Amino acid sequence: MKQKRSSANPFTHTFSESLKSTNIVVTLLMLAVMAFMFFSMLSYPLSYRDPYMESPTAKDQYIYYLFAPNELATVFACGLMLVAGILMGLSSFRFITSKKTVNVYYSLGIKREKLFLAHYLSGALLLVVGAVLSVMVGVVMNLIYIGSSFELWQAATYYMMAFATIALFSYSVTAAVLSSVGTVFEGGIFSVIISFLPTFLLSSVQFLMNKLVWGNPFGVAFVETGLTHQYNSPSLVTHFSYLTPLTAFSSTLVEIADREKPLNADQAEKAAETIYELAASDYLTDLFWLIAIAAIFFLGMYLFKRRRAEISGFIGTNRVLNNVGIFVVAIFTFSVIFTSSPLQKYAAFGIALFAALLVFVILDAVLRRSFKEFKRDLVFLPMHLAVITAIFFIFSTGLFGYSKRVPAAEDIKSVSVSTVGVQSFFSEYYPMREDILVYPGSNEMISGFESEKDIKLIRDIHAKIAELNAADAYEMWKFSADHSSKRLASRIQFTYYLKNGKTVRRSFRNVSAGVIEELLKIYDTERFKKAADEALSPDTPIMQNERARLLRSEGVIVKVYPKDLSYIARLNLTSEQRNELYEALRQDIAEQTYKERYFPEKPPLGVISIVGNNYTDFDKGIIEVIEDENGRAYEKAIEPPSKADDIIKPPSGEPWDILDNSPTIAMHGTTDFNIDFVITEDMERTIKFLKDNNMIDAFKGSEKKYTSVQLVSIERSFTFQPFMLKYGFDFHYDAFGKSISKAKSNEEYRYDPLENQKTYTVTDAETIKVLKDISYLTYFSSGTGYAAVFNAEDGTAQYLYIPASKMPAALAGAVRNFDTEQLRDFNLSNY
Amino acid sequence: MIEAVNVTKKFGDFTAIESLSLTVPKGSIYGLVGYNGAGKTTLLKTIAGVYRPEGGKVLIDGEPVFENEKKKQRLFYVPDEIYFKPYATMNKMAAFYKGYYPNFSYDTFEKVTKLFGLDPTKRLNGFSKGMQRQAEVVFAMSTMPETLLLDESFDGLDPQKRAVVKELLYDYMSRKDVATIISSHNLHELQDLCDYVGLINGKRIVLSGSVSDLSKGKAKYRLVFDRPVTEQDFKDIPHKRLNIDGSIVTLMALGTPEEAYAKLKAMSPLLIEETLLTLEEIFLDEMEAEGNEAKKIFG
Incomplete structure (x- = not known):
């Protein structure tokens, strides 16, 4: 008798059979992950060959450095691992969802727990191997190009562990889910829902909080750019990222992937240290998730043992999962519909709740496919709706006082607050704030308000905002007669660092014009004055203060924008004169109030813009930091730039000269490259300096002859781009004027928002003169006032600003009537 | 010996079989007859350990069968809905079953396969329904079971192959002490094949006994x-x-x-x-x- 050897061990036999029968799709997916990892990392070895990279040897640079995917690719790779886990789970356990296969497997001589274990282990093994091989792609690149190091293997281990944990989590969830449902369809859907349960629920809550909880800071993108803090306000999902392994690990991996490419051995070592610190802090996370995975595994095994074979092939047999799945979809739908509805709060609630009801009815009908069962399940419908309604009302009422809480002054160590126009000495980058009729957003915060006076000021403003009606924030297009209570598209955030180590954050959307103007009082705080003082003081060590460094860099250009924007001038200052100017500015700013700066009684003389020499051309030559005899440090060019064309023309020898008289002139506001000072009439010391040095005429402008002035109310001007209204762009801004050429040849280069707009236009010379005298080069607008476009004979047009309080009543009425007519057919909902 | 004692199996609110009892002595073939939906397949699946009964017990040689590895390694259940692994040949399925049945005989496998004239290297999903039934019988015989459960196994077989299967069963029964249950609608077949017949109706065995006594x-x-x-x-x-x-x-x-x-x-x-x-x-x-x-x- 021919008798082949028997495996004689049903467990190992099942294990090997399961390995062999793993779905080809899953195998392909794992291969795709590896290929993806390979290609996403390919750029590293290529850049390693970059001839411009200055370093002793590549080995020094990369010896501690694991070639790994970049930021986006890391998130994608983590997502792929999660999907691979779910597909592997479906592949390994789909046999229990078919009557035919269950007949065979459950009649075999193997206990169910062994059957489960063998299938589980085979899938888990493949996932772990896939995770290891995926990371090994990077390791092999390192080994080929750089060589082996302990740190390399340590980093690689972390990656492998993270990838494997993510995959094993979703795999275990899928195994447990499939063990308790009848069809692969449900297995897939419920596995996704359970794997992302915290994400779905937190997102739903986030949506509701954003609209209902006045002051909710989660998911509002603010960055603190003070001297010591850098903080991104996370969404609820990010805040609770530890609730799922995907979010827990991907955030750490992204942080690792986001690190700078090392340029030398020291940087490489530091980068490596960062990885190990991040990874080390995550070992506990990993341990937690491995325990969680083990718990899910045992739950799955228990469910598998208790599984009723007769449910195979039948949908909707698991009432618990049905309810969880339906509830998640229902509350998510409710949140999205409620949040996006333009209707009044309770009407939106009614519609969203009805949508949740429909979700229940449709999904339950799909899952149960039996009218009798459906009727029986209807008992759950009120429960679902009651939970959703309860959440809604808890948030509606301000989350148990959360909305109105302002920490007590004595508990506060320091405060950070978002800015509305006072960033000059704080901001690293302040983009595009200058153009009238272009409305910039702001997401930056100033930190470090610590004095009793400053804290009181900010608390008082916060308290006023907290008392505002949350619902009005969504009805801002309803133009209000009372300007100070009118809501403006805005984001305001407060962060309190308490003495007990805790942090309190509140973020408000679309606050009133009144409190926005109050926020400008930050200009008067000790914190702001100190920042201005430090930036302008010659005693500040430049290596500790970016602003001081810019102002005192060798060969800065001191530009002047005159009040009519007819040219850009340059003040030709000696270093002594420059220091005198800075000192005059320092003393003037120290005494200047926010009203003088942002709401000056008379139009400003113009703007002085200090442009750092680092930024006057792209090829700055070789710079070194030197110290003068007093120990003050300066940046000095020790070799000239290589390209002569980039050098700005030399000074004429006069106190000031025209640097640029092209027809299109727009200020850029304070940026990384320059700092702007608005020169108002109260700045007596600065004006005296300018007069004493014969530079005051640089502010006069060229007195153009104007043929007409177009007047548009700022309120109407927003409707030129109504999407900005709809999506909450800032409605308030430090209005900086600009000059453009209306010549045909300049068409493609200019941005003229009034082009093709019907505007109220003044042509008589007398009125034009009146308007000229009340036009401001810059003024803080909180949704009021007028854009005045002066069309000159030379084909240029200057955009200036006229405050509402300055406009003659007759003209104001005429413009209002004209604009009301233009706005008559405007309907925001069309956009 | 197969013993079902007061077995009750429910599917939700529906009771498929209730307090059902039967005994199949070793060395005998028990024919299970009943209308469609009477509970024949449910009873066989419960005996095979696929279903866990809500009441009563199923014993094989005095031991409960559910989750009993040893007993099930000597039990083969041929379901009415046949399953083979995707793209499997008879050889591959033989290897599959061999891992679970310690008594699996390749010798028997080859002989019976040859007897039916089946090609063990061809994919089973290319077989006709009748050929797939024959293949299932081949696997059943090859595992050398002591308990054999055949659910509608003659369905789809031509008269000649039915005769072969019957012969095989007779021959196998004559050599081994096997307790066999066959469910079928074809009463003529059971009449000359079975030692005992049970009629299942209204969730219970309503008539049971030897063919001659009945x-x-x-x-x-x-x-x-x-x-x-x-x-x-x-x-x-x-x-x-x-x-x-x-x-x-x-x-x-x-x-x-x-x-x-x-x-x-x-x-x-x-x-x-x-x-x-x-x-x-x-x-x-x-x-x-x-x-x-x-x-x-x-x-």
Whole structure:
């Protein structure tokens, strides 16, 4: 008798059979992950060959450095691992969802727990191997190009562990889910829902909080750019990222992937240290998730043992999962519909709740496919709706006082607050704030308000905002007669660092014009004055203060924008004169109030813009930091730039000269490259300096002859781009004027928002003169006032600003009537 | 020996079998008959350990079968819905079963495969339904089971292959002490194959016993009289299905055949013929109530 050897061990036999029968799709997916990892990392070895990279040897640079995917690719790779886990789970356990296969497997001589274990282990093994091989792609690149190091293997281990944990989590969830449902369809859907349960629920809550909880800071993108803090306000999902392994690990991996490419051995070592610190802090996370995975595994095994074979092939047999799945979809739908509805709060609630009801009815009908069962399940419908309604009302009422809480002054160590126009000495980058009729957003915060006076000021403003009606924030297009209570598209955030180590954050959307103007009082705080003082003081060590460094860099250009924007001038200052100017500015700013700066009684003389020499051309030559005899440090060019064309023309020898008289002139506001000072009439010391040095005429402008002035109310001007209204762009801004050429040849280069707009236009010379005298080069607008476009004979047009309080009543009425007519057919909902 | 003791199996609110008991001694074949949906497959799956019963117990050689590795390694269940692994050949399925059945015999596998004329290297999903049934029988025989459960296994087999399967079963039973249950709609097949027959109806076994004992109890008669007779003439004779066609009468007499014969003889018929009931007739007799319902539907 021919008798082949028997495996004689049903467990190992099942294990090997399961390995062999793993779905080809899953195998392909794992291969795709590896290929993806390979290609996403390919750029590293290529850049390693970059001839411009200055370093002793590549080995020094990369010896501690694991070639790994970049930021986006890391998130994608983590997502792929999660999907691979779910597909592997479906592949390994789909046999229990078919009557035919269950007949065979459950009649075999193997206990169910062994059957489960063998299938589980085979899938888990493949996932772990896939995770290891995926990371090994990077390791092999390192080994080929750089060589082996302990740190390399340590980093690689972390990656492998993270990838494997993510995959094993979703795999275990899928195994447990499939063990308790009848069809692969449900297995897939419920596995996704359970794997992302915290994400779905937190997102739903986030949506509701954003609209209902006045002051909710989660998911509002603010960055603190003070001297010591850098903080991104996370969404609820990010805040609770530890609730799922995907979010827990991907955030750490992204942080690792986001690190700078090392340029030398020291940087490489530091980068490596960062990885190990991040990874080390995550070992506990990993341990937690491995325990969680083990718990899910045992739950799955228990469910598998208790599984009723007769449910195979039948949908909707698991009432618990049905309810969880339906509830998640229902509350998510409710949140999205409620949040996006333009209707009044309770009407939106009614519609969203009805949508949740429909979700229940449709999904339950799909899952149960039996009218009798459906009727029986209807008992759950009120429960679902009651939970959703309860959440809604808890948030509606301000989350148990959360909305109105302002920490007590004595508990506060320091405060950070978002800015509305006072960033000059704080901001690293302040983009595009200058153009009238272009409305910039702001997401930056100033930190470090610590004095009793400053804290009181900010608390008082916060308290006023907290008392505002949350619902009005969504009805801002309803133009209000009372300007100070009118809501403006805005984001305001407060962060309190308490003495007990805790942090309190509140973020408000679309606050009133009144409190926005109050926020400008930050200009008067000790914190702001100190920042201005430090930036302008010659005693500040430049290596500790970016602003001081810019102002005192060798060969800065001191530009002047005159009040009519007819040219850009340059003040030709000696270093002594420059220091005198800075000192005059320092003393003037120290005494200047926010009203003088942002709401000056008379139009400003113009703007002085200090442009750092680092930024006057792209090829700055070789710079070194030197110290003068007093120990003050300066940046000095020790070799000239290589390209002569980039050098700005030399000074004429006069106190000031025209640097640029092209027809299109727009200020850029304070940026990384320059700092702007608005020169108002109260700045007596600065004006005296300018007069004493014969530079005051640089502010006069060229007195153009104007043929007409177009007047548009700022309120109407927003409707030129109504999407900005709809999506909450800032409605308030430090209005900086600009000059453009209306010549045909300049068409493609200019941005003229009034082009093709019907505007109220003044042509008589007398009125034009009146308007000229009340036009401001810059003024803080909180949704009021007028854009005045002066069309000159030379084909240029200057955009200036006229405050509402300055406009003659007759003209104001005429413009209002004209604009009301233009706005008559405007309907925001069309956009 | 297979013993089902007061077995109850429910699917949600629906009770498929209730307090059902049966015994199949070793070395015997038990034929399980019943209408569609009567619970035959449910009972077989419960015996095979696929279903966990809500009540009662299933024992094989005195041990519970559910989650009993040892007993199930000597039990083979051929379901009515056949499953083979995707793209599998008979050789691959043989390797699959060999891992679970310690007594698996490749020798038997090859011989029986050859007997049916099947190609073990061809993919099973390319086989006809009948060939797949034969392949299942091959696997069943190759595992050398001590308990064999065949659910509608003759369905789709041509007469010649049915004969082969029967021969195989006889031969196997003659060599091994096997307890076998076969469910089928084809009562003729069970009649000459089974030692015992059980009729499952209304969630229970309503009739059970050896084929000869079952047949012994009931007989049908054909009588010819030299005069016209009426239903009134038979009022003292317990009977069913009386059919009078002038002087020719057919009926099924109740009670013992001897008593019935004596009473009928006393009516002085010209001719009296006695025939024992076939299993099918016994089955239909038990199902009479449902049969009458069907008659009502069509008037």
